[in-house]
Amino acid sequence: MKFNRPTVEVATAQKLLLRHVKELEAERVPLLQSFGRTLAEDVRATHPVPHFVKSGMDGYAVRAADIQGATPEQPAVLRVNQLIPCGAVPALPIGPGEAARIMTGAMLPDGADTVVMFEMTEERVVEKNDTGDTVPVNATSTNAMNTNATSTNATSTNATSMNATSNVNHVQETYAFIFKEVPLGRNVSQIGEEMSEGELLLERGRTIQAGEAALLATFGFSTVPVVRRPRVAILTTGSELLAVEDPLQPGKIRNSNRVMLAALVESAGAEVMALQSVPDDVDQARTIVRDWMTRADVVLTSGGVSVGDFDIMADLLDTWDGNLLFQKVEMRPGSVTSAAVRQGVFLCALSGNPGACFVGFELFVRPVLHALQARRNVLPAPFTARLRGDYPKANIYARYLRAKTTFADGMIYVEPAGQDRSSVTVSIKESDCLIVIPPGGGVSDGDLVTALRLPTAL
Amino acid sequence: MKFNRPTVEVATAQKLLLRHVKELEAERVPLLQSFGRTLAEDVRATHPVPHFVKSGMDGYAVRAADIQGATPEQPAVLRVNQLIPCGAVPALPIGPGEAARIMTGAMLPDGADTVVMFEMTEERVVEKNDTGDTVPVNATSTNAMNTNATSTNATSTNATSMNATSNVNHVQETYAFIFKEVPLGRNVSQIGEEMSEGELLLERGRTIQAGEAALLATFGFSTVPVVRRPRVAILTTGSELLAVEDPLQPGKIRNSNRVMLAALVESAGAEVMALQSVPDDVDQARTIVRDWMTRADVVLTSGGVSVGDFDIMADLLDTWDGNLLFQKVEMRPGSVTSAAVRQGVFLCALSGNPGACFVGFELFVRPVLHALQARRNVLPAPFTARLRGDYPKANIYARYLRAKTTFADGMIYVEPAGQDRSSVTVSIKESDCLIVIPPGGGVSDGDLVTALRLPTAL
Numbered sequence: 001m002k003f004n005r006p007t008v009e010v011a012t013a014q015k016l017l018l019r020h021v022k023e024l025e026a027e028r029v030p031l032l033q034s035f036g037r038t039l040a041e042d043v044r045a046t047h048p049v050p051h052f053v054k055s056g057m058d059g060y061a062v063r064a065a066d067i068q069g070a071t072p073e074q075p076a077v078l079r080v081n082q083l084i085p086c087g088a089v090p091a092l093p094i095g096p097g098e099a100a101r102i103m104t105g106a107m108l109p110d111g112a113d114t115v116v117m118f119e120m121t122e123e124r125v126v127e128k129n130d131t132g133d134t135v136p137v138n139a140t141s142t143n144a145m146n147t148n149a150t151s152t153n154a155t156s157t158n159a160t161s162m163n164a165t166s167n168v169n170h171v172q173e174t175y176a177f178i179f180k181e182v183p184l185g186r187n188v189s190q191i192g193e194e195m196s197e198g199e200l201l202l203e204r205g206r207t208i209q210a211g212e213a214a215l216l217a218t219f220g221f222s223t224v225p226v227v228r229r230p231r232v233a234i235l236t237t238g239s240e241l242l243a244v245e246d247p248l249q250p251g252k253i254r255n256s257n258r259v260m261l262a263a264l265v266e267s268a269g270a271e272v273m274a275l276q277s278v279p280d281d282v283d284q285a286r287t288i289v290r291d292w293m294t295r296a297d298v299v300l301t302s303g304g305v306s307v308g309d310f311d312i313m314a315d316l317l318d319t320w321d322g323n324l325l326f327q328k329v330e331m332r333p334g335s336v337t338s339a340a341v342r343q344g345v346f347l348c349a350l351s352g353n354p355g356a357c358f359v360g361f362e363l364f365v366r367p368v369l370h371a372l373q374a375r376r377n378v379l380p381a382p383f384t385a386r387l388r389g390d391y392p393k394a395n396i397y398a399r400y401l402r403a404k405t406t407f408a409d410g411m412i413y414v415e416p417a418g419q420d421r422s423s424v425t426v427s428i429k430e431s432d433c434l435i436v437i438p439p440g441g442g443v444s445d446g447d448l449v450t451a452l453r454l455p456t457a458l
Numbered sequence: 459m460k461f462n463r464p465t466v467e468v469a470t471a472q473k474l475l476l477r478h479v480k481e482l483e484a485e486r487v488p489l490l491q492s493f494g495r496t497l498a499e500d501v502r503a504t505h506p507v508p509h510f511v512k513s514g515m516d517g518y519a520v521r522a523a524d525i526q527g528a529t530p531e532q533p534a535v536l537r538v539n540q541l542i543p544c545g546a547v548p549a550l551p552i553g554p555g556e557a558a559r560i561m562t563g564a565m566l567p568d569g570a571d572t573v574v575m576f577e578m579t580e581e582r583v584v585e586k587n588d589t590g591d592t593v594p595v596n597a598t599s600t601n602a603m604n605t606n607a608t609s610t611n612a613t614s615t616n617a618t619s620m621n622a623t624s625n626v627n628h629v630q631e632t633y634a635f636i637f638k639e640v641p642l643g644r645n646v647s648q649i650g651e652e653m654s655e656g657e658l659l660l661e662r663g664r665t666i667q668a669g670e671a672a673l674l675a676t677f678g679f680s681t682v683p684v685v686r687r688p689r690v691a692i693l694t695t696g697s698e699l700l701a702v703e704d705p706l707q708p709g710k711i712r713n714s715n716r717v718m719l720a721a722l723v724e725s726a727g728a729e730v731m732a733l734q735s736v737p738d739d740v741d742q743a744r745t746i747v748r749d750w751m752t753r754a755d756v757v758l759t760s761g762g763v764s765v766g767d768f769d770i771m772a773d774l775l776d777t778w779d780g781n782l783l784f785q786k787v788e789m790r791p792g793s794v795t796s797a798a799v800r801q802g803v804f805l806c807a808l809s810g811n812p813g814a815c816f817v818g819f820e821l822f823v824r825p826v827l828h829a830l831q832a833r834r835n836v837l838p839a840p841f842t843a844r845l846r847g848d849y850p851k852a853n854i855y856a857r858y859l860r861a862k863t864t865f866a867d868g869m870i871y872v873e874p875a876g877q878d879r880s881s882v883t884v885s886i887k888e889s890d891c892l893i894v895i896p897p898g899g900g901v902s903d904g905d906l907v908t909a910l911r912l913p914t915a916l
Binding site: 003031032035049050051052058083085086087088089101103104105106107118119195201202206208209210211212213214215216217218219220221222240241243244245246247248250251252253254255256257258259261263264275280306307308310352354358383384385386407408409410411412425426427428429430431448 | 461489490493505507508509510516541543544545546547559561562563564565576577652653659660664666667668669670671672673674675676677678679680696697698699701702703704705706708709710711712713714715716717718719720721722724725730733738764765766767768769810811812816841842843844865866867868869870883884885886887888889906
């Protein structure tokens with residue numbers, strides 16, 4: 001059985017796996033702990049944004065009709081009847097000839113329809129004497145204003161008293177001189193302008209990053225429904241493997257796949273629940289694998305899937321009593337990658353060669369882990385790019401070549417990341433995509449090739 | 459001072475900030491907790507990889523000279539003198555006419571120089587009688603072999619006794635029939651073939667992901683020297699801000715910048731040490747900011763930097779007693795973005811508008827956080843792409859437009875992510891780059907534009 005196993009294409013193997021995915025249940029976590037998690041529900045706007053008519057500038061809320069034709073020579077002069085800080089509810093409406101001093105983000109008073117930014121205005125305090133004549137007492141450019149605004153609870157103040165320097169016979173009033181006409185509605189955000197009530201903002205399956213978190217905060221999600229993280233047991237086979245802390249011994253190497261897989265599993269939003277070595281004994285291995293399959297969502301193994309005498313994962317799968325999905329994939333590296341399902345739990349048996357193990361993870365395991373979390377577009381996204389360098393080698397199977405993407409002059413280039421034999425670990429760290437070399441002939445410098453994006457930061 | 463502030467270009471502002479960065483100290487963390495952290499030291503290969511001559515296949519270790527001219531009709535017949543599992547030290551050398559059954563990754567025995575994969579061979583047990591004649595007792599294709607290999611401690615066994623079925627007058631011996639000549643050295647990994655001793659593998663400042671973790675494991679780093687995470691205090695200003703859990707009120711909005719900044723800070727590898735609201739009072743704000751600056755590496759504020767009456771961060775910076783780096787940047791959105799340094803600690807005062815806050819973080823704060831961690835290439839990487847859609851609007855300042863990258867037919871396209879006014883939160887989640895629209899004219903569909911990559915997964 002180890003030899004001449006039936007083969008499946010990569011796409012078929014992926015379908016066989018994804019067909020068995022049941023999305024995991026939801027749980028609620030605090031918003032600040034939800035980053036990187038996957039949203040379990042659609043999120044719709046529960047109110048319009050903004051939910052009140054809002055100033056987009058620091059300036060004066062006015063009636064557009066009052067400032068028509070205003071110029072530096074012929075300014076519109078409006079009586080300032082209040083100051084509206086952010087968070088306040090305006091105390092007064094704006095009547096004809098009136099304006100409100102208003103801050104960015106503050107609620108527009110009734111009657112106002114337009115905001116003129118401070119830079120186009122000047123504020124002047126004017127004294128009214130008993131006869132009703134007005135006498136300017138000073139001209140205060142807002143550019144140099146110091147309002148000594150200290151109260152966070154200030155809602156609005158009548159500008160008449162705001163600058164009063166109590167004089168029995170005189171009343172001071174504040175006027176805004178508007179030096180430029182601006183169109184109706186300028187610098188005003190209407191209700192629902194950014195988001196309408198009921199609008200779908202975030203779909204189930206979306207990963208929560210900064211932008212999503214900001215939206216969740218806007219709509220009051222102090223806790224967030226997220227999909228439970230898949231639990232993954234990582235088992236490694238091979239009696240040549242030393243623990244990382246062990247001194248080197250002849251013929252033995254340190255277990256690097258275990259750590260690599262742990263990093264990959266975590267980068268897929270899943271949780272490593274176990275790291276265990278499996279002895280070169282089929283019966284013991286079967287007991288260990290089965291045991292973890294009662295507790296994990298995915299059991300990942302590395303090594304033991306080839307044709308060697310101690311390749312116990314191959315032997316174990318030959319006698320699998322669950323659903324054996326595939327034991328050989330038409331790909332290099334990692335053709336021996338195997339997968340099985342038992343009672344809804346996945347067993348993904350990856351090659352022990354670090355490069356093949358990495359490719360197997362990205363093509364088969366990450367999609368499963370993402371799908372379990374209800375993410376969308378779980379398969380690595382293909383794109384077309386120009387090859388840098390030649391790859392003359394012909395293959396029987398499609399080859400997935402670890403490579404690096406570069407951009408130049410609006411074009412995308414992909415270049416193999418150094419050595420690419422399956423045993424070579426060093427190129428994994430330089431890879432952000434896999435070039436797909438189809439079965440048959442090689443490819444040459446400048447050829448358009450298909451590559452698959454890896455989620456590594458580009 | 460709030461008006462007519464001197465402006466600096468974005469690149470100048472970035473330089474002013476980065477000039478003050480002192481990389482943080484190193485600390486050691488367990489390898490399994492080092493993912494996403496930044497390496498504090500160069501890592502060189504402390505031994506060659508492989509550190510012994512190794513088989514790259516399951517097959518027979520042979521002397522190439524012995525299999526010259528082998529064909530299916532005229533196979534080379536070699537006496538199998540041992541089985542070499544992975545992790546074992548071979549018990550015997552290979553003499554002329556001999557072969558070792560060897561597993562992938564196992565140590566090559568002395569005398570052998572080439573490995574022939576099982577698929578090109580057949581193993582046969584032969585009985586020698588008293589006269590010395592050989593009589594084949596069976597022909598066991600390795601394709602169907604069952605070696606019952608159960609002992610993980612097996613080092614090597616003499617094949618003569620391995621398959622012995624005790625007969626006083628007869629001795630059984632195992633022979634490998636090699637049906638194909640393979641070139642000298644095939645399927646053998648030489649010492650240092652992947653990595654030479656002393657080779658620089660990972661540089662200080664590199665982020666530890668799966669590939670890096672595998673290399674660290676290979677060289678025995680059970681703990682890893684990493685740069686300490688920057689500690690960031692996030693302070694938000696604005697009396698219109700409600701807590702996420704608060705019910706909505708007229709004129710007020712929930713504090714979304716705090717959560718967005720927390721997500722961004724964490725995505726930059728830094729640690730959020732405080733989330734605090736700052737009242738609209740300059741003296742109280744100064745006390746709070748100063749207090750956090752004695753404990754944090756970076757104090758981030760959002761809001762209060764514009765020309766409004768309650769823009770206390772602007773007032774605070776006007777009377778700053780440390781090093782004021784800039785108070786206005788030639789950019790949209792976020793021209794009011796400000797920064798200062800005091801005793802080596804950064805104060806980055808971002809706009810309160812979500813879009814401007816996001817852009818300010820990516821252009822100025824993330825580079826500082828990355829540089830504090832000794833990362834390289836900390837500024838967002840520029841690339842050239844074709845614009846999808848028109849952007850006719852002319853600007854005085856350069857505009858940083860949140861946008862989405864797409865690939866098609868080997869070309870890179872960038873498309874503005876919906877609405878881009880600075881107050882619009884919804885487009886942040888769709889952005890993976892910022893299109894840079896230079897000051898002056900607009901740009902049109904199909905134009906080559908410069909964009910900056912954001913670290914969001916593409």
